[in-house]
Amino acid sequence: xxxxxxxxxxxxxxxxxxxxxxxxxxxxxxxxxxxxxxxxxxxxxxxxxxxxxxxxxxxxxxxxxxxxxxxxxxxxxxxxxxxxxxxxxxxxxxxxxxxxxxxxxxxxxxxxxxxxxxxxxxxxxxxxxxxxxxxxxxxxxxxxxxxxxxxxxxxxxxxxxxxxxxxxxxxxxxxxxxxxxxxxxxxxxxxxxxxxxxxxxxxxxxxxxxxxxxxxxxxxxxxxxxxxxxxxxxxxxxxxxxxxxxxxxxxxxxxxxxxxxxxxxxxxxxxxxxxxxxxxxxxxxxxxxxxxxxxxxxxxxxxxxxxxxxxxxxxxxxxxx
Numbered sequence: 347x348x349x350x351x352x353x354x355x356x357x358x359x360x361x362x363x364x365x366x367x368x369x370x371x372x373x374x375x376x377x378x379x380x381x382x383x384x385x386x387x388x389x390x391x392x393x394x395x396x397x398x399x400x401x402x403x404x405x406x407x408x409x410x411x412x413x414x415x416x417x418x419x420x421x422x423x424x425x426x427x428x429x430x431x432x433x434x435x436x437x438x439x440x441x442x443x444x445x446x447x448x449x450x451x452x453x454x455x456x457x458x459x460x461x462x463x464x465x466x467x468x469x470x471x472x473x474x475x476x477x478x479x480x481x482x483x484x485x486x487x488x489x490x491x492x493x494x495x496x497x498x499x500x501x502x503x504x505x506x507x508x509x510x511x512x513x514x515x516x517x518x519x520x521x522x523x524x525x526x527x528x529x530x531x532x533x534x535x536x537x538x539x540x541x542x543x544x545x546x547x548x549x550x551x552x553x554x555x556x557x558x559x560x561x562x563x564x565x566x567x568x569x570x571x572x573x574x575x576x577x578x579x580x581x582x583x584x585x586x587x588x589x590x591x592x593x594x595x596x597x598x599x600x601x602x603x604x605x606x607x608x609x610x611x612x613x614x615x616x617x618x619x620x621x622x623x624x625x626x627x628x629x630x631x632x633x634x635x636x637x638x639x640x641x642x643x644x645x646x647x648x649x650x651x652x653x654x655x656x657x658x659x660x661x662x663x664x665x666x667x
Contacts, residue, residue, distance in 0.1 A: 347371045349455035350646040350664070351409045352396050360396035361650055369409055372451065372459035377436040379418050379462040381426065384474035385640075386414040386453040388649050388662045389482045389511060390590060391445060400448045411453035411664075412446045415468050415477035423468040425625065426453065426460055427618045428481045436461025445482075445615065454646060456666055466622055469629035479635035479661040480624055482615065483511030487519055487563070488624045489616035490585040495561035499524030502559040504577050506530050507566040508540040508548060509659045512587060514636045516563045517543045522633045528555055530570070539659050543636065561585065571595035575602055583609040636660030 347369060354363035372380050392410045395401040401408055412428040428446045431437040446452050446460070468477045490512070491497055497520075505516045508529040520527040521544025529540035529548045537548035547556065551570060558579040564570065567589025574584050576599065603610065616624075628634065638660040641649050649662040 347456040348643060349409045350411070350643065351407045351454070352401065353407050355396065355398035355401070355403055355406070357397045360393055361647070361654060363396050364410075364647060364650060365407075366644060366646060369407070369451075369455065371457055375459070377461055378459050379465055380457050380459045381414065381416040381418050381424060381465070382457055383414045383416045383453055383455060383666055385416070385478035385663050385665045386411045387478045387482075388653050388664070389413065390588065390653070391482065392447070393650070393654060395447055400445070405449065408447055409451040409453075409455050409458075410447055411455070411458075413478050413481045414453035414458060415474045416458075418465060423474075424465040425468045425477045425621070426458070426481055427464045427466060427621050429615050429618075430461065430464065432618070433463065435463035454643065454664060464618070466618070466625060469625050471629040472625070472634075475637060475640055475663045475665065476628075476635050477625070478663055479511075479637065480628070481621060483661065484515040484519075484635055485616040485621050485624055486587050486613065487512045487515035488627075489620055490563050490587055490613045491516060491519055491523070491525075491561075493616070493620065494585045494611045494613045495563070495583050497523075497525055497561050500526075501561065502526040502528070502557060504528045504530070504555060504559045504562045504574065505540075505545070506551075506562065506564050506570040506574060507590070508545070509533065509536040509656070510565055510590070511661050512565045513563065514543070514660050517545050518633055518636065520544070522627075522631055528559065530573075536659055558582070565589075566591050568592035568595040572597045572599055575599035575608065578606070578608050580606040581608070582606075583611060585611045585613050587613040638662055640665060642666075
């Protein structure tokens with residue numbers, strides 16, 4: 347079957363290890379289902395995999411892709427939950443959890459196999475392309491906001507780095523949930539889009555906010571860390587799920603963190619139950635993922651190049667047929 351896969355690890359030039367071509371179709375196995383992939387979306391996780399983060403050399407070649415929506419063997423339209431081994435379903439009871447493509451072949455292919463437990467019904471209100479955007483970036487934003495930041499309608503939130511998948515999701519979900527959302531970006535066009543999606547104000551990176559906020563959604567890392575900490579109210583919460591600009595800020599702001607009793611919470615993906623809630627939330631409210639571009643699977647390299655450059659707003663989706 348045709349697939350998009352990591353053939354080599356290159357920490358400095360990750361796209362040099364990306365290849366498109368034929369790979370073996372998944373073999374049947376007890377407790378697992380094979381899904382015919384209709385749509386799959388790109389995540390920064392895929393770029394990190396090509397750099398060897400979370401993906402060992404002995405697992406190569408590895409078909410990339412965490413997210414997908416498609417049709418299972420019984421003809422059901424389904425969405426994949428991308429965390430494998432979270433409960434032991436389909437794997438050994440002692441196997442640690444992993445994100446798809448760290449141990450198991452991914453979704454950038456004609457077919458993918460996952461534990462049957464990891465499949466959720468696709469709401470009829472969502473297209474395959476829309477549903478394929480939800481299991482990683484949108485689920486991550488959902489958990490960051492509503493589980494780990496614990497914000498309520500009327501609270502204020504800063505979303506750093508408008509344009510990325512998680513940041514875009516946080517703006518849309520925050521607006522729909524009645525939050526006052528502030529966003530930052532170095533790019534004027536991305537700031538304008540953030541306003542269109544519901545941010546009350548969009549500022550240049552590092553700019554002083556009109557008010558200190560209850561929570562910060564942080565995916566950028568080192569470049570925005572100091573600003574994130576300084577933007578919080580006393581007792582506020584900084585939730586971090588990524589560090590695309592690096593994980594070693596020059597100023598950790600430790601004094602401010604302890605003196606103002608700030609909370610720093612790490613967040614990774616989300617649970618199957620949270621994904622179920624997110625799917626229902628989108629179906630009921632009309633909230634839809636922001637899609638930058640839809641490409642056929644055989645043009646995946648273009649999508650990877652666009653994501654690597656940062657010249658996107660929302661999700662890039664790959665489709666079969």
